[in-house]
């Protein structure tokens with residue numbers, strides 16, 4: 001597709017897959033690969049205090065990003081940060097309560113939106129870009145560095161509700177009742193997210209992933225409007241600055257028609273599948289050259305044993321000869337045994 005990728009990291013199987021090629025070996029990484037299942041993460045987290053201080057300290061963020069690479073040798077590192085850094089840098093208050101997830105100041109009207117910044121606060125995002133540069137400089141050459149952002153729809157659901165949960169009712173209701181406000185909120189996030197991703201590429205990211213963790217709660221019309229269209233606009237804004245920029249979308253819970261539409265309408269290079277997606281149908285609809293990532297149920301990784309081996313074998317068989325990136329269907333959970341991650345790597349690498 002593009003020459004940029006190959007010049008930068010010729011040895012990266014992940015970038016080869018995103019380039020529509022069948023890599024010599026199937027690249028593997030895990031969503032949430034740096035995190036609480038790792039004792040070295042828990043130790044550093046204790047030292048740093050809260051989660052946001054980790055995210056905004058480039059040395060800590062670098063160290064945490066590298067931990068799973070050192071331990072497991074994954075083919076990609078993902079920047080340690082959070083999708084809620086974008087609303088935070090637009091001026092929303094944000095805290096992470098222990099065991100309760102994020103809490104934000106709510107944005108529910110045009111007046112609230114006017115009270116936010118129009119541009120990302122450079123004091124906040126500057127630290128993220130600094131972390132990206134440090135991470136890239138510390139990584140082995142063949143290990144790709146993934147930047148990321150939340151998709152506008154998913155980030156908006158947290159901004160409107162001030163928290164996660166309950167099928168994102170507050171945001172869905174706001175989108176129906178006040179589409180003028182909601183479209184303005186999405187526009188602000190499209191612009192901020194594009195700027196954010198462009199800066200991550202310039203700082204050294206090799207590819208980026210757009211997380212749309214809540215795309216599965218929308219009806220097909222709303223999916224088109226608040227998932228497909230904003231992602232398409234971000235992709236085109238990023239590619240205008242970074243020609244050929246490799247981009248993965250993760251539209252969790254999307255239907256087959258939603259996935260197909262997203263793949264064809266947005267121009268992303270790859271799509272992440274959650275564990276409910278019927279991968280053979282998706283592969284048949286998109287063709288073997290369109291990079292597909294994920295799909296292993298994270299609970300198979302917790303179970304280990306045969307449940308894990310069988311899940312891996314079936315997945316690898318279904319994606320044989322395709323542009324495939326091995327991953328879970330969602331983030332690894334904190335209670336996952338490290339020995340099972342090792343079992344997974346061994347099996348995927350030995351396939």
Ligand SMILES: Cc1c2[nH]c(c1CCC(=O)O)Cc1[nH]c(c(CCC(=O)O)c1C)Cc1[nH]c(c(CCC(=O)O)c1C)Cc1[nH]c(c(C)c1CCC(=O)O)C2
Nearest residue numbers: 031032033034035051078079080081082083101211213331
């Ligand atoms: C919805 C969402 C968020 N954040 C993210 C998403 C989209 C992906 C998904 O659906 O999981 C994305 C994210 N969050 C984090 C990363 C880092 C990179 C990685 O390892 O994948 C990434 C890519 C670290 C994190 N983000 C968070 C932690 C846990 C913080 C801690 O207690 O140490 C980590 C490691 C906190 C977080 N951040 C968020 C929530 C709801 C929570 C609380 C729930 C939880 O604790 O898992 C928002």
